[in-house]
Structure formats: C-alpha cells, structure tokens
Amino acid sequence: MRSRGGRLGDRLLHVYTWLVILWLSSPIAVMIMFGFNDTPSKSNTSWHGFTLKWYQQLFEISDLTTALRNSIYIALISTVITVVIGTMLGLALGRHRFRGQGATNFLVFAAISTPELVMGASLLSLFVSANLPRDAITITIAHVLFSLSFVTVTVRARVVTLDPSMEEAARDLGATTWGTFRQVTLPAILPGVLAGAMLAFALSIDDYVVTSFVNGSTLTFPLWIVGSVKTGIPPQVNVMGTLIFGLGVLIAIGNAVAARRRT
Amino acid sequence: MRRLTPYLLALPSWMWLSIFLVVPLAAMASVSLQTGNAIDGFAMTFSFSNYADALSTYSPQLFRSLGYGALATVAMLLIGYPVAYWIAFKGGRRKSVYLFLLLLPFFVSFVLRTISWGFLLSDDGILLGTLKSWGLLPAGFHVLATTFAVVAGLTYNWLPFMILPIYVSLERVDPRTVEAAQDLYASRAAAFRRVVLPLSLPGVFAGVLMTFVPATADPVNAQVLGGTGNTMIGNIIQTEYLTNLDYPTASALSFTLMAMLLVGIFVYAKALGTENVLEAAAR
Amino acid sequence: MDPLHNPALLRGVTQPRTRREAFRIAGLSAAALALAACGVQGQKAAPPKADAVKDFWSKQTKHGKVVFANWPEYMPGDKAPLEAFAKATGISYEYKEVVNENAEFFGKVDPVLRAGQSLGYDIVVMTNGVQLQHMFELGYATALDHSQLPNFAAHAGAKYKERSYDPGNTYTLPYMSGITGIAYNTKYVKDDITSIEALFDPKYKGRVGMMADAQEIANFGMFALGIDPEKSTEADWRKAGEKLKAQRDNGIVRKYYDQSYIDAVSKGDVWLTMAWSGDVFQRQLAGEPVRFVVPQEGGTIWTDNMLIPKGAANPLDALILMDYLYQPAVAAELDEYVQFVSPVPAVQDLLKEKAATAEGKDKKDLEALVASPLVFPTEADYAKLRSYTTLTTAQEQIFNPIFQSITQA
Numbered sequence: 001m002r003s004r005g006g007r008l009g010d011r012l013l014h015v016y017t018w019l020v021i022l023w024l025s026s027p028i029a030v031m032i033m034f035g036f037n038d039t040p041s042k043s044n045t046s047w048h049g050f051t052l053k054w055y056q057q058l059f060e061i062s063d064l065t066t067a068l069r070n071s072i073y074i075a076l077i078s079t080v081i082t083v084v085i086g087t088m089l090g091l092a093l094g095r096h097r098f099r100g101q102g103a104t105n106f107l108v109f110a111a112i113s114t115p116e117l118v119m120g121a122s123l124l125s126l127f128v129s130a131n132l133p134r135d136a137i138t139i140t141i142a143h144v145l146f147s148l149s150f151v152t153v154t155v156r157a158r159v160v161t162l163d164p165s166m167e168e169a170a171r172d173l174g175a176t177t178w179g180t181f182r183q184v185t186l187p188a189i190l191p192g193v194l195a196g197a198m199l200a201f202a203l204s205i206d207d208y209v210v211t212s213f214v215n216g217s218t219l220t221f222p223l224w225i226v227g228s229v230k231t232g233i234p235p236q237v238n239v240m241g242t243l244i245f246g247l248g249v250l251i252a253i254g255n256a257v258a259a260r261r262r263t
Numbered sequence: 264m265r266r267l268t269p270y271l272l273a274l275p276s277w278m279w280l281s282i283f284l285v286v287p288l289a290a291m292a293s294v295s296l297q298t299g300n301a302i303d304g305f306a307m308t309f310s311f312s313n314y315a316d317a318l319s320t321y322s323p324q325l326f327r328s329l330g331y332g333a334l335a336t337v338a339m340l341l342i343g344y345p346v347a348y349w350i351a352f353k354g355g356r357r358k359s360v361y362l363f364l365l366l367l368p369f370f371v372s373f374v375l376r377t378i379s380w381g382f383l384l385s386d387d388g389i390l391l392g393t394l395k396s397w398g399l400l401p402a403g404f405h406v407l408a409t410t411f412a413v414v415a416g417l418t419y420n421w422l423p424f425m426i427l428p429i430y431v432s433l434e435r436v437d438p439r440t441v442e443a444a445q446d447l448y449a450s451r452a453a454a455f456r457r458v459v460l461p462l463s464l465p466g467v468f469a470g471v472l473m474t475f476v477p478a479t480a481d482p483v484n485a486q487v488l489g490g491t492g493n494t495m496i497g498n499i500i501q502t503e504y505l506t507n508l509d510y511p512t513a514s515a516l517s518f519t520l521m522a523m524l525l526v527g528i529f530v531y532a533k534a535l536g537t538e539n540v541l542e543a544a545a546r
Numbered sequence: 547m548d549p550l551h552n553p554a555l556l557r558g559v560t561q562p563r564t565r566r567e568a569f570r571i572a573g574l575s576a577a578a579l580a581l582a583a584c585g586v587q588g589q590k591a592a593p594p595k596a597d598a599v600k601d602f603w604s605k606q607t608k609h610g611k612v613v614f615a616n617w618p619e620y621m622p623g624d625k626a627p628l629e630a631f632a633k634a635t636g637i638s639y640e641y642k643e644v645v646n647e648n649a650e651f652f653g654k655v656d657p658v659l660r661a662g663q664s665l666g667y668d669i670v671v672m673t674n675g676v677q678l679q680h681m682f683e684l685g686y687a688t689a690l691d692h693s694q695l696p697n698f699a700a701h702a703g704a705k706y707k708e709r710s711y712d713p714g715n716t717y718t719l720p721y722m723s724g725i726t727g728i729a730y731n732t733k734y735v736k737d738d739i740t741s742i743e744a745l746f747d748p749k750y751k752g753r754v755g756m757m758a759d760a761q762e763i764a765n766f767g768m769f770a771l772g773i774d775p776e777k778s779t780e781a782d783w784r785k786a787g788e789k790l791k792a793q794r795d796n797g798i799v800r801k802y803y804d805q806s807y808i809d810a811v812s813k814g815d816v817w818l819t820m821a822w823s824g825d826v827f828q829r830q831l832a833g834e835p836v837r838f839v840v841p842q843e844g845g846t847i848w849t850d851n852m853l854i855p856k857g858a859a860n861p862l863d864a865l866i867l868m869d870y871l872y873q874p875a876v877a878a879e880l881d882e883y884v885q886f887v888s889p890v891p892a893v894q895d896l897l898k899e900k901a902a903t904a905e906g907k908d909k910k911d912l913e914a915l916v917a918s919p920l921v922f923p924t925e926a927d928y929a930k931l932r933s934y935t936t937l938t939t940a941q942e943q944i945f946n947p948i949f950q951s952i953t954q955a
Contacts (some may be wrong), residue, residue, distance in 0.1 A: 014349060017346050023419075039832060048832065052733065092269040092270075095269075098269035113521045113524045114284070119284075121290070144279060154431055157465045158435065158463070206374075208374075215654075224646075225374045228617075232825075303592050434795050
C-alpha cells in the first residue's frame with residue numbers, strides 16, 4: 001500500500017521536476033525562435049517568417065564574436081579559480097574549528113550581500129588607485145570575488161553532512177593528507193563542488209553590472225548586448241544564445257548516455 | 264600540521280576577500296560618512312545623518328525590497344525543495360544532468376531572457392491573449408507591471424540557487440535511512456519531517472542565504488517587470504550612484520541594506536534553531 | 547618627450563582648480579588603504595580660455611592613429627567609413643563598442659579621469675544629459691579647435707550648431723540624434739494623437755507609458771504646461787512635477803519605462819507612450835502598427851555627441867576623424883546603416899539619389915528611410931523640438947528629487 005503510494009508520488013515528482021525545467025527554459029524557447037526570424041528591420045520581436053540567414057551571418061559582427069569568446073574564457077577561468085579556493089574555504093568552514101571562523105563567515109556573507117553596483121564601483125576605484133589597467137584580468141578577479149561565496153556556501157552545505165570518521169580511518173591506514181583528500185574527501189564532496197562550479201559559471205557568464213565597471217575596453221557578451229539595445233539587438237545574438245544552450249543540451253545528453261552505459 | 268590545516272585552506276580566500284572586498288567596503292564606509300558633491304569633491308565630516316536622511320527618504324523602498332525578497336525566497340523554497348528532493352533520491356545516475364538543465368537557461372544573457380518574458384507575458388500575447396480569447400480571463404487582466412510579476416521574476420531568477428544547495432545536502436542522505444524511517448514512523452510525511460528535513464537543513468540554510476540576499480538587492484526585476492509602485496532599493500542605489508552621483512547616500516543605503524539582511528538572516532537562523540548565525544550552516 | 551603626455555599641458559586646456567595626484571604606490575593594498583582614508587577630491591573646471599585652447603592645438607601633431615569608443619551597432623559591420631578614412635588620411639583606427647549606457651559609462655570613466663589617467667580613447671560618444679554635463683563641469687572634455695573643422699562648419703544643420711547644453715560646440719560635435727515624442731498603437735488608439743494631453747487623458751487609464759529618466763519626463767511635464775524646458779526655472783519644475791504626480795496618482799501611467807517601452811507599445815501593453823524616433827522607425831519597417839508624432843506642444847531632441855576626453859593620446863587625429871564624418875557622403879553612408887537623425891541635412895538628398903538608382907529590397911528600404919520624418923524631421927518638427935534643461939550641479943540636486951520621487955516611488 002505504502003510503496004504504491006510512494007511510486008505514484010515519485011512519478012508525480014518526476015513530472016513536476018520536468019515542468020520546473022520547462023518553466024525555467026521557456027524564455028529560451030522564444031530566444032531560439034527569434035534566431036530564425038526573417039526580420040526586415042533592426043527590431044527582432046515580431047515574427048516575419050523562417051530564415052537561416054542569421055546562422056550564415058553568425059560571425060559577421062566581429063565585436064560580438066570577440067565578446068562572446070571573452071565571456072566564455074573569463075567564465076571558465078574564473079570558475080576554475082573560484083572552485084579551487086572556494087572549496088578550500090568551504091572545507092575549512094565546514095570541517096574545522098579555527099580562530100577567525102566567525103569573521104570569515106561574516107566575510108562570506110558580506111560578499112553575497114554587497115550590492116553589485118557598489119562592488120563594481122569600489123573595485124574600479126581600487127584598480128585605478130593601484131594604477132592597474134582594466135582588462136580581462138580585472139574582470140576575472142571581480143568574477144571570482146562575487147562567485148566565491150556561492151561556491152563556499154554550497155560546498156560547506158555538503159561538508160557538514162559528511163562523517164569525518166571516514167577520513168580518520170583513511171589516515172589511520174597510513175594514507176597521506178593529499179591521498180586522503182583525493183581518495184576520500186573529494187569524492188564525498190564532489191556533488192557540492194560540481195554544483196558550486198555550475199553556479200559560478202552561470203554567475204560569471206551572465207554578469208553585467210560589476211563587469212561594466214572593471215572591463216576597461218574588454219567586451220563581454222552581456223555588455224555588448226546591453227549596448228546594442230539602443231539600436232536593436234541583432235538576431236545573431238539569439239543565434240549565439242541558441243548555440244550556448246544547444247551545446248549545453250548536448251553535454252547533458254552525452255552525460256546521460258554515458259551514465260546509462262556505466263550502469 | 265593538522266592545526267594549521269584550516270588556516271592554510273582559508274588563506275587564498277582570505278587574501279582575495281581582504282584585498283578585493285574588505286578594502287573597498289572600508290572605502291565605502293568612509294564615503295558613507297562624507298558630505299559634498301561630485302564636482303566640488305567630498306570631504307569626511309562623520310555625517311551620520313547621511314544614514315538617517317537616506318532611511319527617511321527611502322524606507323518604503325527598503326522595506327518593500329525585504330518583503331519582496333522574503334516572499335520570493337519562500338516561493339523558491341516551496342517550488343525548489345521537491346525538485347531537489349526528487350533529483351537527490353530518484354535522479355539516479357542522471358542527477359548532474361538534471362541540475363545542469365536547471366541552470367542552463369542562466370548561461371544566456373538576462374537581457375534575452377527578459378525580452379522573452381515580455382513576449383510571453385504581454386497583455387494580448389501568446390499566453391494571456393489566448394486565455395482572453397477563450398474568455399477565461401477578463402480583457403483588462405495583466406501580469407506585467409504588477410507586484411506579482413516582480414516577485415515571480417525574482418523567484419524565477421534565483422530558483423536554481425535554492426535547488427542546488429538543498430540537493431547537495433540531501434544527496435548525502437542514504438535512501439535506506441529514509442526507508443527505515445518510513446517503516447519506523449509508518450508514514451512518509453512523518454519520516455520526512457523527522458529524518459529527511461533535519462538532514463537537509465544545512466542545504467536549506469545555504470539556499471536561503473544565496474537567494475534571499477541577492478533577490479532583495481536585485482535592481483533588474485523591479486525595473487523590467489514592475490509597475491509604478493514597485494521600485495526596489497537596488498534601483499534607488501543605482502540612481503543615487505550613477506545618475507545623482509550622490510556617493511554618500513548610495514553607500515549609506517548599501518550598508519543599511521546589508522545590515523538589515525544580516526539581521527534577517529540572524530532571525531531566520533534563530534528560527535531554524537541555530538545558536539550562532541555565523542556558524543549556522545555548520546550545525 | 548611627447549608633448550601629449552605632458553600633464554601640465556593638458557591642465558593648460560582644462561584648468562582644473564584642484565587635481566588628485568595619481569597614486570604612485572606599487573602595492574595594491576597600500577593603494578587601497580589610501581583610498582579608504584581619503585575623500586573624493588573635487589575637480590571643478592573653469593570654462594576654457596581661448597588662448598589656452600589655441601595654444602594646446604598649435605602644439606598637436608598627427609600621430610597616424612586614433613581610438614574611437616562608440617555604442618554597439620553605431621557603425622556598419624565592415625567599418626567601411628573608417629576604412630575609407632584610413633585610406634584617405636593615413637590615420638589607422640581602432641574602433642571599440644564599449645559605451646553601453648551613459649550613466650554606467652560615466653561611472654566607469656570618472657575615477658580614471660579623476661586620477662589623472664588616460665582612458666585610452668581619443669573619441670567617446672555620449673548623449674547630452676546629466677553625465678555629459680558632468681564631463682564638462684569636471685573638465686573631462688577637451689575644447690575643440692573649430693578652425694580645423696571645415697566640414698562641420700559647412701555641412702552640419704543649423705539646429706546642431708546652436709545647442710543649449712554645449713553652446714558654440716565648445717566640446718562636442720553631434721554624431722546622431724533622435725526625437726522624444728509620442729508613439730501610439732493604431733490597433734488600440736483610433737484617434738489621431740496630436741497633443742501631449744493624450745498622455746494625461748483618463749480615457750487611457752493604465753495604458754500610458756512614460757519614461758523613467760528624470761530629464762525626459764520633466765520635459766514632457768513642462769511641454770504639457772507650455773513651458774520651454776531650455777529656459778525653465780525651479781518653479782516650473784515643481785509645477786511639472788505636480789502635473790506628472792497627478793498623472794501617476796490617477797492611475798493613468800502603467801509604468802515608467804526604460805527602452806523596453808517600445809516592445810510594450812508595439813504589443814499593446816501600453817497604447818500610447820513617450821517614445822524615441824529611432825525605435826519607432828524600426829518597428830514601422832517591421833510592419834508593426836505604431837505611429838510616431840511630435841506633439842504640438844513640443845518634443846525633445848537629444849544627441850549623441852563625440853568628444854575628445856582629457857588625456858587622449860591622439861587629439862589631432864581625433865579632430866580630423868570627427869570632421870571627416872561630416873562629409874555628406876560619409877554621413878550618408880553612416881546614416882543608411884544607423885537610421886537615426888543625422889546632423890548633416892544633405893544626407894537626405896544623397897540617399898534619395900541612391901534610392902533612385904538602387905534596386906529591389908535596397909530600393910524599398912532606402913525609399914522608406916528618406917521619406918520618414920523620424921529620420922529626416924521636417925522644418926515644422928524641428929521648430930517644436932527642445933533640448934533637456936541644462937542643469938548645474940546645484941540645480942540638479944533640486945531637479946532630480948522632484949522627478950525621481952515620481953518615477954521611483
């Protein structure tokens with residue numbers, strides 16, 4: 001009796017999860033559609049028939065192409081840095097007791113709660129005062145700064161659910177600190193690390209406000225799009241968004257297939 | 264050596280946060296007490312009245328933001344928890360695929376998402392227009408330019424940031440523990456309340472922290488989805504800073520907002536039953 | 547030593563009263579501590595003296611290089627006008643689409659220029675409004691040498707030489723302009739809208755869009771009261787504020803929009819709204835039922851302006867490029883792509899000629915372009931157009947709260 005109710009509940013939850021995914025993706029469907037829109041003007045919000053010409057002319061706007069490439073590089077690099085140092089901090093906060101822990105927690109909170117604009121503007125003042133040229137490096141620094149807390153908090157939420165005795169056992173069996181980390185700790189916290197990485201990537205690739213202060217003359221995808229609103233966002237932007245999304249879906253499918261093979 | 268471990272682990276982040284966050288925040292604190300204007304310059308006068316003035320002018324927007332942020336957070340928790348639960352326990356080997364799909368829409372620019380929502384939700388558009396033509400909605404009904412739209416927009420934008428941490432802590436729970444509990448308490452509801460929920464609390468705490476705080480400070484959704492009386496504090500800070508060049512007011516408002524968020528999180532952690540807010544997630 | 551990098555010389559042009567010493571501290575944290583400790587220094591600039599301007603320009607030489615910072619989509623994708631410029635003058639160009647938004651752009655350049663550092667751009671494009679005024683007041687713009695701007699003198703329209711925000715084109719030359727008027731959706735509004743009063747008409751309760759920008763909305767409040775914003779006083783602003791507040795409190799306004807108003811009006815979320823001519827023109831090309839009108843009481847003309855920022859490395863090359871863009875053939879090529887209001891009136895005839903010889907879709911597009919009063923306003927329209935109120939910093943502190951308290955309640 002109970003198990004049948006349970007199975008029905010699970011099935012409902014399965015459908016519900018897909019509904020939430022569909023809801024989150026619904027604007028993406030519109031974006032994809034307008035990448036195929038044969039618009040006769042610079043405005044691209046009413047439907048004028050199907051065309052593939054924006055796909056053919058995809059790289060004709062050279063600054064847009066560069067901006068997208070910059071965004072992807074910066075997102076990848078800042079995600080790697082953030083995940084490494086954020087995971088370390090998450091481990092420290094979730095696993096250990098140390099002096100300055102309260103202050104560290106407070107900093108993590110402060111980094112999330114600083115309004116983006118304030119963060120961007122004050123970082124710019126800092127870079128200007130230090131005479132540091134603004135470019136992809138300063139953008140990366142800023143992106144690591146605002147993603148760090150998200151990774152830390154996510155990893156910590158995982159770490160505190162773990163049982164430390166596993167690691168102690170490994171150490172008792174003679175494993176080195178690094179060996180223990182690689183063989184025991186990392187696999188156990190991996191879901192948290194992966195989730196943190198995805199959050200950091202999403203935060204970086206879609207950031208506008210902070211980046212707009214610290215970019216110097218380096219363009220990113222969101223910056224270029226916001227600027228092009230003035231005259232009309234060209235359909236190539238939709239196409240690029242579509243390709244990012246499509247690539248993501250392919251990765252997801254590949255992952256799912258690989259997972260099935262493993263079983 | 265082992266006693267040094269946490270310090271070594273925290274060191275890179277400390278350096279990053281102290282150079283790129285603490286110092287700018289200290290500068291902001293200093294600016295929030297200055298007076299003057301951008302043309303003639305600002306001077307430190309320890310003008311604490313900046314705070315009182317900012318608060319008296321903008322308290323409606325400030326409290327409105329906290330309200331919207333709280334509403335959106337509750338909505339995210341209610342919508343997101345079942346998703347995290349199902350993926351953690353029933354997602355099988357495709358768990359990370361589901362998470363990835365949840366987050367994928369946020370890899371493309373918010374400008375595109377925003378424009379698309381405008382298309383989907385316009386008064387006589389593809390959704391509402393159709394319902395109206397079937398006579399299911401009155402002709403004057405609209406979603407855009409309402410409080411509901413703002414809160415829904417905040418919910419939409421930060422939902423994955425609620426789901427992921429809850430998933431991360433639930434995924435650790437052994438399904439056999441849950442089954443055992445279901446046998447023990449003889450009902451799924453009781454098993455959930457006594458076993459699953461407590462184990463997921465670190466994730467819930469992290470999720471709330473990561474959604475309530477940025478949603479409250481968000482300047483985009485009110486601007487895009489709101490009507491005439493939906494301005495949030497994030498919009499005000501932008502205007503004061505970028506248009507009026509009133510750096511002291513913008514800084515004072517930012518600090519006030521941060522302090523109120525901290526209090527909000529503290530009260531929430533208390534309610535969760537954690538003694539020390541700053542270590543709440545560690546419990 | 548390169549005279550252009552001589553700060554004393556630059557100061558001679560802009561004459562800031564005080565100036566912040568550039569930090570010469572190597573360590574980031576040390577610089578940052580200094581930043582935390584001191585306030586923000588003022589930089590108020592006196593108006594440029596003719597002698598100093600002349601002196602500055604007499605020392606400039608051509609460097610064969612210019613860096614142009616502009617908005618995205620403000621230059622044909624193949625950069626043809628700039629390529630031709632490089633060929634004609636031997637000056638190579640770098641073109642950067644880094645201006646996204648006036649307020650954010652100012653927020654970004656202010657600390658750099660305040661610290662006495664160079665932006666790395668020789669020309670930047672900004673809309674007239676508070677940020678541009680701040681650029682002038684802070685001495686961030688280089689006074690231009692009009693003796694070296696023959697094309698501007700010969701080909702710019704009269705309206706673009708008499709602008710209240712930059713009299714005599716001391717610092718800026720127009721790049722493109724647009725008009726703020728009323729757009730309405732003819733599917734929902736059956737009357738011919740001619741008066742600004744329509745925006746205040748209870749008949750359209752909840753279906754009116756207004757702009758969130760303080761200066762835009764202030765102008766429309768003043769037009770409705772018969773006030774010329776260029777000559778307005780504090781009392782006028784307060785009256786306009788009351789009129790606009792009543793409009794909001796009566797539920798007539800649906801929302802105070804940024805540029806998203808154009809989607810709202812073309813889909814019918816709002817039926818009539820304050821609007822920019824360039825947006826409406828694009829919607830008309832797309833066949834959407836939106837009409838644009840400059841109300842009989844008045845409309846606003848705004849301009850995106852080229853200026854040479856303080857500390858620019860190649861001012862003379864920049865000046866040559868700015869003037870080059872005023873050759874009617876070049877201006878026509880630009881406007882054919884950008885489709886905003888060009889400051890060069892001769893463009894209309896040139897594009898008419900081109901339309902006569904063009905074929906197919908090009909011909910149709912060009913004909914629509916030259917015939918549109920949204921791209922080539924009529925004399926009658928020009929007569930109704932006014933700029934924003936030009937505000938000093940002190941006035942701004944009165945002006946902004948009056949209108950922001952309405953749009954940001």
